Amino acid sequence: MSGRAKLPLAVTVEITSLTADGFGEGCVEGRRVRLRNALPGETVEGQLFKRRKGYWLGEAGRIVGAPSTARVPAPCPVAARCGGCGFQHVADEQVLAAKAQELRALLDVHEVHVERWLAPVAGPRLGYRRKARLGVRRVGEKVFVGFREALSGRVVDMTDCAVLDPRLAALVAPLREVLGQTSIAGLIPQVELAAGDRSCAIVIRHLTAFSSEDLVLLTNFAVARNVAVYLQGGGEDSVAQLAGPRAPLGYANPDFGLHFEFQPLDFVQVNAAINRRLVRSAVMALAGTRRVADLFCGMGNFSLPLARSGIAVAGVEAGGNAVDRARHNAVHNALADKVDFSVADLYEPDCVPAAVTAADALLLDPPRTGAGANLPAWLHAGVERVVYVSCNPVTFAADAAVLAAAGFQLAQAGVYDMFPQTAHVETLGVFRRVRGAG
Ligand SMILES: C[S@@+](CC[C@H](N)C(=O)[O-])C[C@H]1O[C@@H](n2cnc3c(N)ncnc32)[C@H](O)[C@@H]1O
Numbered sequence: 001m002s003g004r005a006k007l008p009l010a011v012t013v014e015i016t017s018l019t020a021d022g023f024g025e026g027c028v029e030g031r032r033v034r035l036r037n038a039l040p041g042e043t044v045e046g047q048l049f050k051r052r053k054g055y056w057l058g059e060a061g062r063i064v065g066a067p068s069t070a071r072v073p074a075p076c077p078v079a080a081r082c083g084g085c086g087f088q089h090v091a092d093e094q095v096l097a098a099k100a101q102e103l104r105a106l107l108d109v110h111e112v113h114v115e116r117w118l119a120p121v122a123g124p125r126l127g128y129r130r131k132a133r134l135g136v137r138r139v140g141e142k143v144f145v146g147f148r149e150a151l152s153g154r155v156v157d158m159t160d161c162a163v164l165d166p167r168l169a170a171l172v173a174p175l176r177e178v179l180g181q182t183s184i185a186g187l188i189p190q191v192e193l194a195a196g197d198r199s200c201a202i203v204i205r206h207l208t209a210f211s212s213e214d215l216v217l218l219t220n221f222a223v224a225r226n227v228a229v230y231l232q233g234g235g236e237d238s239v240a241q242l243a244g245p246r247a248p249l250g251y252a253n254p255d256f257g258l259h260f261e262f263q264p265l266d267f268v269q270v271n272a273a274i275n276r277r278l279v280r281s282a283v284m285a286l287a288g289t290r291r292v293a294d295l296f297c298g299m300g301n302f303s304l305p306l307a308r309s310g311i312a313v314a315g316v317e318a319g320g321n322a323v324d325r326a327r328h329n330a331v332h333n334a335l336a337d338k339v340d341f342s343v344a345d346l347y348e349p350d351c352v353p354a355a356v357t358a359a360d361a362l363l364l365d366p367p368r369t370g371a372g373a374n375l376p377a378w379l380h381a382g383v384e385r386v387v388y389v390s391c392n393p394v395t396f397a398a399d400a401a402v403l404a405a406a407g408f409q410l411a412q413a414g415v416y417d418m419f420p421q422t423a424h425v426e427t428l429g430v431f432r433r434v435r436g437a438g
Helices: 092-108 166-181 212-225 272-285 303-308 320-332 393-405
Strands: 007-018 025-029 031-036 043-052 055-064 112-116 131-139 144-145 190-195 200-205 228-232 239-245 249-253 256-260 290-294 312-317 340-341 359-363 385-388 408-416 427-433
Touching: 007 055, 007 239, 025 249, 031 043, 043 212, 092 112, 092 256, 092 340, 092 393, 092 408, 131 166, 166 200, 166 212, 190 249, 212 228, 212 239, 228 393, 249 272, 256 303, 256 320, 272 385, 272 408, 290 303, 303 312, 303 340, 312 320, 320 340, 359 427, 385 393, 393 408
Parallel strands: 031 055, 112 408, 200 228, 290 312, 290 359, 312 340, 359 385
Antiparallel strands: 007 025, 007 043, 025 031, 043 055, 131 144, 131 190, 190 200, 228 239, 249 256, 385 427, 408 427
């Protein structure tokens, strides 16, 4: 297979391993290839579409011979192409075991020892996703509303979704129809869907103004579907509600007698059941501490349960809107005297908020980029414990090495299945300062 071979290229590949993002990997004439929807132990016919540095990328078609014993029928008809999932064709236990193995391997690379591995925590495997950004694309007379295809980035032609909260999935087909009827159907790049416990919202991003007829159509849609419809003509501060229920979105955390309110574009942990497990574990792991700095606190998802359990909490977060919501949620749950929230860019050089200086424990829940370069400066001698919630095992493992170098032992670690059917790995790590070290 020449490096200049014309694409797409038909190949037959013996798959020998599975990549962390769910591609089956093998070799063709000495070149590494990765095929979506292929599993180790299988020989598959496939098409290569793209060259990447060090490998070629494509899609598997027919399986030659026996399929892998790990293979299961995908619940969704577009699973093979849709970038919303990557593992629907693999048994859940195998995926979760692979995620745990990936975490172990990354910690090994950084020579971080785990005292106790937690059993992987699983929840609902379908219908769990309460937040999603879907692309919108006009194709001739039709409008597609869907996730993007894994390889091409095109919007998937879908009318339902197995992983979305069923209330959101039920909006996909009617949204296609109503957006297709508007005068600016080709100028709507995306929609954001959000589900609270009692109501749902849609934010429609549009590149030019809707006509007054369009606004009537969308208003009727909002009323008929009982969904809050917001329009977003520019940046996030341009978001304004057009129609539908006015009550804010919200979710309960009954374990702590809490109710959170949020706006449709706010960060919210996508999987309610796993979020509850994660919050419970984090609070248990911080029992006995007195002052916790909750860094990257969002709207207080961890801060308020910690405060409810009697710990003084100071949350820090870059998003001003999220901090407003956190403060509102603290008041709304009668916890305003137990928590303090402030806005700071925690990646700003030398950012060590007062919340950190006063803390005897940290809770870190950063974006995929990890805790950032200030982490060593946060680990002052008074910090005894660090609970780290991560959505990226690569940065988690690198930060775990920073914590180890500062004298912390990784007492417990484990994966939480926040994103079943996808390659995303959510991790909880509990670090304790080793006496006499650091
Ligand atoms: C994974 S979310 C966690 C939010 C919250 N802990 C929760 O459970 O809902 C990461 C949070 O980090 C915030 N963030 C991103 N970059 C930041 C920065 N440079 N400084 C502070 N916070 C940041 C995001 O706004 C987001 O709320």
